[in-house]
Amino acid sequence: MTSASVEDGDVLADTSSGPSRPRPIRYISPAALNLHRVYEQNRQRLRKKDGAKVPDPTAPQTKGKPRLLLMGQRRSGKSSISSVVFHKLPPSETLFLESTARIQKDSLSSFMEFQVWDFPGQIDIFDNPNFTFDMDAIFGEIGALIWVIDAQDDYLEAVARLNTTILHLHRSYPHINIEVFIHKVDGLSDDYRLDIQRDVTIRIQDELSDQGIENAPVNFHLTSIYNHSIFEAFSKVIQKLIPRLGQLEAMLTNLCRTCRFEKAYLFDVNTKIYIATDNTPEDMASYEICSDYVDVIIDFTEVYGSWSRSEKWRERLEGEPWAQPLDEQVACEWAESGMVLADARRPIMLREVDRFLALVAIMKEGSYEKMPQINMNVDVVVKGLTDFFEITKSKEVSAGGPPGLASPGLS
C-alpha cells in the first residue's frame, strides 16, 4: 500500500495495467492549444473570485490540464471505465484487467488535454495509516471527481466513503465537480436502477444536510461499459469543463434551425464523447446512432486510410485524363460522409472539423435532395467552429472586451 504515491511526479501516461492497443497518433491541433488558453483564463478568474485553493500551475503535477479523478471501491469498475472510454478496450476484455495498487495516471491529448487518475479502491486517501497524501497534489486542479459505485453489489460502504470524500472536498476544493456513476446497471431492470439511484441520492443528501451543506455540486449518472451510457455520462462530465459551452451549443442550435436537422452533435472522435449538442431535448437514441456512426468512420479510416499508396499510383491518378493534383480533385479536404436510413430516406451526415472533432447530424425525412444547400451551410458552421477557437485566442492576446462570437452566418 505504501507504494501508492502521487509524488512520483510522473504525470505522463502510465497505462501499464491495460493490454496494449494501437493508440491514435497524438499531436496538438490549433483547437486544442486554444482551448488550453481559455482554460488558463478561467483558472485565473476563479482564483480572484473566491480565495479557495486554486491550482498552482508551478507544482509539477499541475500542468493546467483539467483532471478527472476516478475513485470508488475495489472492483467497482474504475479501470474498466477508463480503458473502455479512453483506450477503446472492448468491454468484454475488461474481465482480464488486473487490479494494481498504484494510482494510474493517464494524460490524454484530445480536443482538450486532460488527465485521468485511477485510484485503487483499497487506498483511503483521507485516512491512511502508512502514508500521508498531499491533498493539493490530488485535488488542486480544476476537474471532476468521478465516484464509481457498483450497483450490482452492496453499496453502503461505498456511499459512506463517498460522503466523507464530499465533506473534505466541499471545504477545501469547491471547484471540483462531484459526479457519481451508479455503475454496472446492465442486467438491472429500469425500475431497479431508478430505485438505486433514489436511495443513493437520499443517503448522500441526508448526510450533507446533517452537516449543514446544501446544494453541493453532486450529479448522478446510471452507467455501464456494455452500452453507450458510459460515453454519454462522460460527455456530461466533460461538457461542464468546457469554457463557453453555451456558445458552441448556440452554433449547433442555429445549424439545426437553418438546415432543418433533427439533432446535431460535436464529437471528440477519439473518445466518442460529445462536447456539445443543440438545444433540442436530450435523446439517447440519437446519440447512439451518431456515436456508432463515428465508430464506423473510424474503422473505415483505419482500414483504408491509414497506409500510404505508392508514388506510381498517385502519378497515374494525377495524369491524363484528370491532369490535376489529387488535392484539387477533391471537393473537401476534410473527411466527410453521408448515409441514408432506408425507412424514410433520412440522411445522417458527418463532417470532420479538425483532427479531433467531428460534426454529426441527423437530418429530417426527405432532406436528401437538399444536400448541396445543406453542405454549404455546414461549411459555414464548420468555419464558425474553427473561428470559435481563433476568436478565443485573439481575445486573450488583446485582452479586449467580451468575446463577440462570430455569427455562423446562416441565412
Place this chain on the structure above:
Amino acid sequence: MGASPAVAGVDPTSPSAAHAQLKKVKKQKVLLMGKSGSGKSSMRSIIFSNYLARDTRRLGATIDIDLSHVKFLGNLTLNLWDCGGQEAFMENYLSQQRAHVFSNVGVLIYVFDIESRDIERDLATYVNIISALVQYSRDAKVFVLIHKMDLIQPLMREEVFEHRAALVRRKTSEAVAIVHKQKPEQGSSGQQQQQQQQQPTSSPSPSSSTQLEPPISLQLFATSIWDQSLYKAWASIIHDLVPNLSVIETQLASLGLAIDADEILLFERTSFLVVSRWTSAEGEGNPYGDRFERMSNILKSWKHTCSKYTGTPRNAEQFSDFEYKMGATFSMFATKFTTNTYILVCMPPGEARFNSAKLNVAAARSWFKFLDGPVVSAQQVGGSGPGATMGVPSSYGADGAAGTHEN
C-alpha cells in the same frame, strides 16, 4: 477498351458470355455439430438470423436435430442440420441414424468449446463423428471451430489455439486411419498398416499420424461470437458453396478495372458474409489482412444500429448509399447492390471519379442479376442502362455509364 470500360454488352467478359457458363444449383447438406452448449445455435442465429451476440444467452437448448433451410443469395439453399449435442443424441446419430445423418454431406462444421472441462471425451466424440463422415460422405469438407476464444486471455489466444488445433489435426488423421483399417482393401492405408507391422519397434502413433495427411479437407478456425472471427470462419465455409463463383469473380474484376477501384467487396445481404472480392495491385498493399471479416462485422453492426434507431426489423433493408470521402486520401461507398447483395467499393480520391464510379456500379447491377435467383437470359442482361451522364467527365465515365446502350 479505353473509352468504355463499363460497356457490358461488348466486353468479352460480359454477362452474355459469362452467363452461358452458369450452372444450376443443388441443395447442400451442412452439418453443424459439437457438444451441447458449445455455441452452435448462437453462431447460426448471429450469422443467418440477425441475432446480436448478447441475445444468444436466451437461446434454448437444441433438442435432437434442428433442421433449417438457410436461403443464401437467393438460389443457394443450405440445409443446416444443427445437431443437439447432448450425449444421448450423439449416440443416436452414430448408431440408428448413422446413414441418414451422414449421407450426402457437403460440409461438416464441428464446434469445440475452448472452456470445456473434458477434452478427452470431446475428442473421442469428434473421432466417432469423423469416422461416420468418412464412411458415408468421403468428399465432405470439414471445418473445425475452436470456439469461445474470448474467454481466453488475449495474449494466450494464439498459443492455446495452436495447441488445440494440433490435437484436432492428429485426431482427425487417426480417425481416418481407423476407417481405412476397417476396409483394408482401400489402398494406401492398408500398406501403411503393413509397414507398421514390419517395424514393431519404431515409436507408434505420433509418427504414423504425421505421415498420414488426412485425406479429407480440414480447416481450423479460432472463433468467438463477440468479434469478427466468426465472419472469417463462416465466409470460408460458404465460399466453396457459392454457385458460379468464378463468374462472379470475373465480373467483379471487370467492374473493378472499369471504375478504377482499389477494392470491391460483395456481401450477402442478411449475413453480411463476404461472397466475393476483388483487389487492385495497389490495394494489395493494404496491411490489414483481416479487413474482409472486419468490414462484415462493421456493416452488420451498423445495420443493427440503424434497426434499433428506426424501429424496423433487423432483416429489413436498413441503409443505403453510405458514402465516405476522406479528403485526398481515399473515397468509398457501400450500397445495396442486387436484391441479395451489398457492395463496398474503395477507390482513389476525387469527386468526378467518385460520381462516375457510382453511376457505373449502378449500371453493372444488371450483370449480377443472376445472383438473385433463376438464371436470366442473356438478352435481359445489359439491356437497361441508366443513361445518366451528368457530372461525369467525358474522358471515360459518361461513355462508360451510358455504354450499356451501345451494341
